Amino acid sequence: MKIHYTIAMPEPHTHYFEVSIAVSEIQLPFVDFKMAAWTPGSYLLREYAQHVETYSAKAGRKKAKVFKTAKNTWRVMAENASKVTFSYRMYAFDMTVRTNFLDSNHGYINPAALCMFVAGHQQTPATLTIQPYETWEKVTVPLPPANTKKPFTYQVPDFDTLVDSPIEIGNHQVFSFEAADVPHHLAWYGLNKYNEEQIKKDFTAIIEASTDIFQEHPCQEYLTQDYTFIVHILDRKFGGLEHLNSTSLHFPRETFDTKKGYARFLNLTAHEYFHLWNVKRIRPVELGPFDYERENYTRLLWVAEGFTVYYENIILRKAGLIKDGKFRKGIAETITRVENTPGNQVQSVTDASWDAWIKAYRPNENSPNTTISYYSKGALIALMLDLHIIYETQGEKNLDDVMRHLYQSYYKAQQRGFNEEEIKQALEEVSGKNLDSFFEKHIYGTQTLPYNRYLAHVGCKLTPTIEEKTYLGVSTVRVAKKLRVTRVRKDSPAYRTGLNVHDEIVKIDDQKVKDLSKFMEDKKPGDQVKVEICRDGNVKKFLIVLEENPHTTYKLTMQKNRTDKQKQAYKKWLRKT
Numbered sequence: 263m264k265i266h267y268t269i270a271m272p273e274p275h276t277h278y279f280e281v282s283i284a285v286s287e288i289q290l291p292f293v294d295f296k297m298a299a300w301t302p303g304s305y306l307l308r309e310y311a312q313h314v315e316t317y318s319a320k321a322g323r324k325k326a327k328v329f330k331t332a333k334n335t336w337r338v339m340a341e342n343a344s345k346v347t348f349s350y351r352m353y354a355f356d357m358t359v360r361t362n363f364l365d366s367n368h369g370y371i372n373p374a375a376l377c378m379f380v381a382g383h384q385q386t387p388a389t390l391t392i393q394p395y396e397t398w399e400k401v402t403v404p405l406p407p408a409n410t411k412k413p414f415t416y417q418v419p420d421f422d423t424l425v426d427s428p429i430e431i432g433n434h435q436v437f438s439f440e441a442a443d444v445p446h447h448l449a450w451y452g453l454n455k456y457n458e459e460q461i462k463k464d465f466t467a468i469i470e471a472s473t474d475i476f477q478e479h480p481c482q483e484y485l486t487q488d489y490t491f492i493v494h495i496l497d498r499k500f501g502g503l504e505h506l507n508s509t510s511l512h513f514p515r516e517t518f519d520t521k522k523g524y525a526r527f528l529n530l531t532a533h534e535y536f537h538l539w540n541v542k543r544i545r546p547v548e549l550g551p552f553d554y555e556r557e558n559y560t561r562l563l564w565v566a567e568g569f570t571v572y573y574e575n576i577i578l579r580k581a582g583l584i585k586d587g588k589f590r591k592g593i594a595e596t597i598t599r600v601e602n603t604p605g606n607q608v609q610s611v612t613d614a615s616w617d618a619w620i621k622a623y624r625p626n627e628n629s630p631n632t633t634i635s636y637y638s639k640g641a642l643i644a645l646m647l648d649l650h651i652i653y654e655t656q657g658e659k660n661l662d663d664v665m666r667h668l669y670q671s672y673y674k675a676q677q678r679g680f681n682e683e684e685i686k687q688a689l690e691e692v693s694g695k696n697l698d699s700f701f702e703k704h705i706y707g708t709q710t711l712p713y714n715r716y717l718a719h720v721g722c723k724l725t726p727t728i729e730e731k732t733y734l735g736v737s738t739v740r741v742a743k744k745l746r747v748t749r750v751r752k753d754s755p756a757y758r759t760g761l762n763v764h765d766e767i768v769k770i771d772d773q774k775v776k777d778l779s780k781f782m783e784d785k786k787p788g789d790q791v792k793v794e795i796c797r798d799g800n801v802k803k804f805l806i807v808l809e810e811n812p813h814t815t816y817k818l819t820m821q822k823n824r825t826d827k828q829k830q831a832y833k834k835w836l837r838k839t
């Protein structure tokens with residue numbers, strides 16, 4: 263069977279891509295075309311088929327019968343022809359890394375969201391032709407060119423590779439450089455005042471620091487032998503999605519206005535670049551080959567994402583892009599975030615991973631009370647395990663040895679992912695210690711991580727401070743002169759009394775309140791306040807006894823009189839030896 267995709271965009275201002283898939287040398291009476299429901303790396307069923315419209319088919323040169331057999335499946339009757347062509351229009355106006363976008367300025371394609379697969383033929387090689395809008399001159403896609411004179415035509419070894427090849431079309435900037443002996447290309451869309459030379463220099467440092475952890479770069483032996491960054495600078499939020507030899511990154515336009523913005527730019531770049539190894543190659547066994555039609559469950563996103571978050575700052579530290587103080591500050595901020603989330607006591611990271619599809623990607627007003635992020639908690643688990651390995655091996659090894667081991671043993675030697683038992687075994691093998699209890703308490707359970715015990719190995723300690731003494735337990739937002747409750751913290755005075763999200767706080771102690779934190783400055787735990795709220799037009803009054811605010815801010819400081827052993831372990835931790 264031969265498969266050829268054509269993607270056209272003759273009227274980009276209407277936001278429609280026109281896709282046709284020609285399938286020849288068929289032997290069955292019909293061909294089923296299926297649209298993926300989700301994109302690997304983003305664990306939510308997005309039902310991309312919702313954007314398909316006006317479809318048609320041909321068998322040979324004649325019009326063919328086509329009908330749907332499921333929400334994402336179209337059946338084309340072959341009528342004894344050996345070739346069928348299925349065409350559809352796809353609405354594309356969702357500018358995220360996981361969706362498609364097309365307007366009069368440019369087009370972006372996340373192929374899982376645009377290109378259907380031929381049922382039963384995900385492994386069949388295909389070709390792809392992009393027909394850019396008439397005034398557009400560039401196509402950036404991390405696929406090798408096909409052996410043809412047809413412009414913008416590429417080889418597609420299989421459907422998984424197509425899904426892993428995001429596409430930017432338009433008149434964007436492209437600049438290239440070499441790092442870690444691999445050519446890198448940057449496709450850059452968006453107005454901004456970036457400094458090309460600075461970015462090349464900083465990206466090179468990130469690439470070399472990441473490659474140094476593994477001692478080899480996977481793109482050297484991959485398809486195109488290069489790596490592509492697609493960067494969008496937009497009036498929107500941050501976002502990134504990892505692929506086999508590329509990544510898509512979205513940054514808000516103000517990114518380059520401040521040092522903080524630029525620091526986040528480097529953090530997200532380091533994050534997505536580390537995914538080149540962790541998740542795209544060192545992967546939980548359940549994550550590939552993928553079933554694109556339904557949820558692919560794993561308990562290991564705390565490794566796939568959490569370890570990657572931890573390595574952001576390890577890489578930036580190794581690359582010389584952040585100093586020790588910033589590195590420690592990053593960890594203290596993550597601890598502050600995790601330890602002030604009530605859901606940390608409710609949901610384990612393994613459950614958080616499994617339920618990503620219905621919880622992490624579908625948050626509601628109660629999520630902080632009941633869930634924990636496998637990103638930030640996973641990063642703290644990585645921290646604990648890194649410190650544990652350094653201590654138990656007398657500074658000989660660290661978490662890098664575990665990552666290398668997983669890369670060599672599972673990805674390279676066996677070409678498969680690892681399971682829950684195997685990640686534990688790898689950690690035990692490198693540290694030389696049994697981790698039954700750690701896993702039971704902190705990974706499958708929700709017991710608080712023993713921060714100070716582990717941080718002492720490297721001569722550090724956590725210092726807690728309480729900034730706001732008294733609290734009611736609600737977060738609020740002021741819109742149209744009304745103060746509305748946006749969150750009620752579990753087990754707080756407001757929670758126990760019955761304040762709800764969406765309630766309007768009309769008065770407290772008969773005063774109008776604009777800023778709740780300011781109001782609390784004069785209050786003490788034990789004070790009683792009269793809270794008047796309005797809910798759906800009904801006024802209600804509550805007498806609430808204020809309590810001590812449990813919100814704690816952590817700082818990571820150096821112990822005085824550190825031993826030589828601690829100093830050496832600290833260096834190993836910060837990757838200075």
Ligand SMILES: [Zn+2]
Pocket residue numbers: 533537566567570
């Ligand atoms: Zn990630």
